[in-house]
Amino acid sequence: MVTIAKTLVSEKRSLMAHLMRRAGFGATQKELDELENQAYDDVVDSILNPGDSNHLPEFFIRRFHTEVHEQRVGPWAAKEWLYRMVTTETPILEKIALFWHGIFATGYAKTNQARALSVQIDMFRKFGLGKFDDLLEEISKDPAMIIWLDNQDNHNNAINENFGREILELFSMGIGNYTEDDVKECSRAFTGWTLKNAEYMSVRAMKDSIWPYGRISWHYEYRKNDHDGNTKTFLGETGNFNGQDIVRIISKQEATARFVARHLYDFFVADEVPVPQWPYTPPKDENAIQTLVDSYMANNHDLKEVLRTLFKSDFFKESTYERVKCPAEYVAGCLRVSNTITKPTLLMNEAESVIAYMGQTLLNPPSVEGWHEGAEWINSGSIVERVNFSHKVWSNTNSPEVKDITNRLAFNAELDPDDAVNMCFNLMGILDPDIEESTKNAIVKHSKKKGPIIFGKASTSDRKNAEERISEILGLIASSKEYQRV
Known part of the structure; x- marks a missing residue:
């Protein structure tokens, strides 16, 4: 088995990921590749001078979701x-x-x-x-x-x-x-x-x-x-x-x-x-x-x-993972970082509803005080909604980001689950000091039941199996208590 480093993430890349989670809803691996080559202060200045807001065109969304146009x-x-x-x-x-x-x-x-x-x-x-x-x-x-x-x-x-x-x-x-x-x-x-x-x-x-x-x-x-x-x-x-x-x-x-x-x-x-x-x-x-x-x-x-x-x-x-994600941050972050949404989709109907099930109905706060945030976002009902949604998004092997992460790990012909879990945590922006040993051990124990991850060449059955194994690990990480924080 090839010997590998325990992490694929530099301190600077981790800092950029932290900034993008707080100033937005997270960044994909390709976005972090670009940001890692820039000075941190320059990235901050760029974020705070956003210019025009390019996004999925509203006319495109409204052709698929006619109800969005009505806004009743x-x-x-x-x-x-x-x-x-x-x-x-x-x-x-x-x-x-x-x-x-x-x-x-x-x-x-x-x-x-x-x-x-x-x-x-x-x-x-x-x-x-x-x-x-x-x-x-x-x-x-x-x-x-x-x-x-x-x-x-x-x-x-x-x-x-x-x-x-x-x-x-x-x-x-x-x-x-x-x-x-x-x-x-x-x-x-x-x-x-x-x-x-x-x-x-x-x-x-x-x-x-x-x-x-x-x-x-x-x-x-x-x-x-x-x-x-x-x-x-x-x-x-x-x-x-x-x-x-x-x-x-x-x-x-x-x-x-x-x-x-x-x-x-x-x-x-x-x-x-x-x-x-x-x-x-x-x-x-x-x-x-x-x-x-x-x-x-x-x-x-x-x-x-x-x-x-x-x-x-x-x-x-220095404030990594010291906030609990509000439901909108959690759902938008899952969809954005997984690169799941590139065109209008019925998944967005579920996504909008699940934010409400987690306790935050956008455009309809419970009172003039808004929402009580922080740890109050987490309860026995909301955590089930979080786990189910994030696992569904990250366990999708057709996700461009799941494929990208798999390809980044595929320079190893074979990976032990210990290393695979650690590297997946890192690529999702969660470094060793922020991971509780019990969380990592539980995911590793589950992954080891299926043995080492063998990548093989692209478009082979081994690579397809590796994508399924990696997406399963990503889904479990997204369900962890560490991933509830930002």
Whole structure:
């Protein structure tokens, strides 16, 4: 038997794989081949300047999935988003949209308007890497958010505090950094921010035709005659404030910088305690949070620059497998890294549904708080869904990535299962220090039942058998507890 190295993965390749899992949904072996030859900082800069978002064309998807074009219900719109996560050439845009979707949580259950939610996700793609001020203003004008938090019912002569409260508590500063008077003054400033022709549109949206256009979208309108134009005092400043003024004041607060920093750390670095505990529990890494706060303040609230600081930091580079993948990351990652989706397929119907079965219905979070993440993603029901789906994807010997990994191992005429399992772990981005001995031993024990893996020449029965053996190992790895983390 040929003697081989225990790993095919350099430290740099492992770091690139880590970056692509966090800034996107993972990378194929061929993509990592290209990235390994580039400087890490250059790759970060390239990721954060994504340019046009090339992905599987929407007209192609809609010819196969006619329901996606209609966008009458949430799952149909979610399916189109999942296609983009899996096939886009600019995954950072979909990842940042997923990040903000969890914070500015808006759901179909109340809006009953899937197209409005798709428009909101488009807004996250456009503004999610820009200045926080601009993003906060856009979400305040977003029709789905206006309906979600009742700002169409916030009038000059009848204040509704729902949006005014949540923009402070859940979207920017967090509990303990504002007063009840600030909530009232904030709500007054956002009077008149409503939907255009809301009364008609609410009825029209329920009676629209399926063909040829499907759901129509809503539009924002500012009604000056419904705005409270009197003097307001907000966070210590006094003036005749409108919504834009409130956004400006909020965005420059250090409490906002810290709130944004903790969310970024929680999503891109390591699982934190749930958001409701933040006022009472210090961050996992106070120095890291302060670094991000300083970047936010020094760069005029530019989120792209804060992420640049984050991705280039030592605390990010050292944070491998310290987050539990949310269901969307898990499913999109399986499909993307396995290179399974190259054209519209009925598998995407199952993929969209299984994300919901795992506990995350895209475009329909359970409440304005979004989802409780981290370890709460894993329970006896969701883990079964994860294992079944990932094993199905990775056990497919027709997968281009399964064939690629098999070919990379085939320079050995024969492989002992110990080495095959170790190398498959490495090629899937999981290095020895991150693998529990019990996990590896269980997979090796199962694989050894069939003896050594004999590769033979391409297009032979030996090679076909080797592909089946390797795909089985990959499926078991994808079912392991290590693979649940990112």
